[in-house]
Amino acid sequence: MFARFLNLPLLLLAALTCAAATAADTDKAKSRPTPPDPLYRGQLGGDFTFVAEYQYKEPPAGAKDQQPSQAARDFFNSRPKTIKLEAVQTGTIRRDIRYFNTDTFTETWRYGGMRFVRRSYNPTTYDIGDSGSVPDQQDLGELNWVTAATYQGEQTRKGRKYHVYQLGDRTAYVTADTLQPAWVESDTLLITYTFGPPPDQPLKIDEKLLKGLQKVRRSWAGVED
Numbered sequence: 001m002f003a004r005f006l007n008l009p010l011l012l013l014a015a016l017t018c019a020a021a022t023a024a025d026t027d028k029a030k031s032r033p034t035p036p037d038p039l040y041r042g043q044l045g046g047d048f049t050f051v052a053e054y055q056y057k058e059p060p061a062g063a064k065d066q067q068p069s070q071a072a073r074d075f076f077n078s079r080p081k082t083i084k085l086e087a088v089q090t091g092t093i094r095r096d097i098r099y100f101n102t103d104t105f106t107e108t109w110r111y112g113g114m115r116f117v118r119r120s121y122n123p124t125t126y127d128i129g130d131s132g133s134v135p136d137q138q139d140l141g142e143l144n145w146v147t148a149a150t151y152q153g154e155q156t157r158k159g160r161k162y163h164v165y166q167l168g169d170r171t172a173y174v175t176a177d178t179l180q181p182a183w184v185e186s187d188t189l190l191i192t193y194t195f196g197p198p199p200d201q202p203l204k205i206d207e208k209l210l211k212g213l214q215k216v217r218r219s220w221a222g223v224e225d
Contacts, residue, residue: 033153036163040146040174040181044089044139047198050180052085055190080104089139090202109205114216116209126209128216142191143181146172 044050080100087096094110109116109126116126145167152164154176161176172184183192205213 033151035148035151036176036179038179039148039151040143040163040179044180047090047202048139049086049088049196049198051194051196052087053192053194054082054084055192056081057188057190087139088199088203090199093203093205095203109209111205112213114213116205116213126212128209128212140181143172143184145170146174146181 080102082098083101084099085096086099087094089095092111096108096110097105098108099105104120106120107118114128116128118124118126146165150165150167152166155162155164155173157173162173162182163176163179165172165174169187170184171186173182174180175182178195180195181193183190185191
């Protein structure tokens, strides 16, 4: 009997600790900003045009062991980097032209779950394959980390409101009235987006590409020409 009374204070302490933790979680949930609904136009849908421009910058100064090695810097600087992306979609056809800092470009068409790619060093030939990774199948795949969990609230800049998202060193600003991304920045990269009206004329896939697509699909199905 004495042992039971001796444990009573411990039980009360555990109950109070649990209640305090529950209250803290409730207060934290109340203080967390409510993300917009819908979240943002990650899937633009329909017809659209936009231009994304990329600016690269040196990482901020920090502890010596946090800075990339010179070899890593040299490797990064030696790789072609996107400086501009022009994207157009009408209906189910999308065309991306991606320009690199090496004065080269790639032109990518997406249609029917397939992807046609030509490159500046061989502009008369298209490579045909499936649509690739999941980000390639999204309108703005580089922003797939923009979720309710990364929402930070609203900010006003130059008289315009933005929804702000943050993950690690990345911060995205989505225009509140249009739900379209305005820019995303990190320690080493700034991407700005400019949206325009959809094109007057719908995009069309070249007949040669359609024949190539049919040939590839027959080949995948095991049908010989």
